Amino acid sequence: MNLQCNIDLASAYKSASQVARILSEDWCARELYCPACRSGSISRSPANTQAADFSCPRCEQRFQLKSLRRWGSPKIVDAGYEAMIRAIKADRAPHLLLLQYTGAWHVRNLMLIPRMFVTESVIEKRRPLSKTARRAGWIGCNILLGGIPEDGRIAMISEGRPTPEQRVRKEFERIRGLGKLPPSLRGWTVDVLSFVRRLRKAEFTLSEIYDAEPSLRIVHPNNRNIRPKIRQQLQILRDLGLVEFKGRGRYVLRASAGPN
Numbered sequence: 001m002n003l004q005c006n007i008d009l010a011s012a013y014k015s016a017s018q019v020a021r022i023l024s025e026d027w028c029a030r031e032l033y034c035p036a037c038r039s040g041s042i043s044r045s046p047a048n049t050q051a052a053d054f055s056c057p058r059c060e061q062r063f064q065l066k067s068l069r070r071w072g073s074p075k076i077v078d079a080g081y082e083a084m085i086r087a088i089k090a091d092r093a094p095h096l097l098l099l100q101y102t103g104a105w106h107v108r109n110l111m112l113i114p115r116m117f118v119t120e121s122v123i124e125k126r127r128p129l130s131k132t133a134r135r136a137g138w139i140g141c142n143i144l145l146g147g148i149p150e151d152g153r154i155a156m157i158s159e160g161r162p163t164p165e166q167r168v169r170k171e172f173e174r175i176r177g178l179g180k181l182p183p184s185l186r187g188w189t190v191d192v193l194s195f196v197r198r199l200r201k202a203e204f205t206l207s208e209i210y211d212a213e214p215s216l217r218i219v220h221p222n223n224r225n226i227r228p229k230i231r232q233q234l235q236i237l238r239d240l241g242l243v244e245f246k247g248r249g250r251y252v253l254r255a256s257a258g259p260n
């Protein structure tokens with residue numbers, strides 16, 4: 001994988017954000033493989049395809065690219081809030097590719113956030129644009145990366161080092177099953193998984209997970225039966241192979257895909 005962007009393409013553009021978009025899109029089209037199947041490339045979507053920049057010619061998964069100069073921010077700006085919520089509810093949100101480039105236009109970091117982890121809980125409503133703005137009243141959104149469990153943050157390139165493709169695909173395979181759940185249920189499943197991850201323990205108990213009740217009530221204010229809902233999500237996580245039941249209210253988190 002050649003991590004250098006083609007700087008020659010930049011000469012036709014003036015604005016920094018335009019240059020970043022052109023160079024990073026070109027790089028993805030040349031160098032990037034599909035993390036969801038064996039395809040060695042992904043293709044650019046026809047211009048103006050809503051919320052997707054690339055799609056896989058083999059498995060037809062859709063990807064949206066976000067190029068960033070700075071890395072490690074807990075949130076990233078996305079487009080319209082209402083459109084985003086509609087896309088999540090209709091199960092149309094694309095996978096996200098977050099790409100960080102250096103001043104010399106090298107790709108330094110690339111992270112895949114599978115679409116299953118882009119749930120309503122991690123979408124933050126921004127303040128409406130002011131009356132004087134061209135699109136006065138328009139409401140954008142942020143994606144709260146900090147709320148996404150590590151299962152949903154797959155490193156494809158870390159600090160200039162590409163992760164072996166096989167490993168990336170294994171990581172994706174591990175969580176693919178979440179995509180089969182309806183979005184209304186998947187939000188809960190991912191929230192419970194996030195909470196389990198935050199415990200930072202391989203083994204945990206049901207009562208530890210019940211501690212998530214107050215925070216789950218904030219993101220799901222209309223649900224009064226949080227505990228049964230938590231138990232249901234643990235069963236789903238077990239069926240997906242992400243959690244193992246040890247009996248007597250004890251559970252084990254199945255580790256990520258491993259070094260290969």
Ligand SMILES: [Zn+2]
Nearest residue numbers: 034037056059
């Ligand atoms: Zn594919």
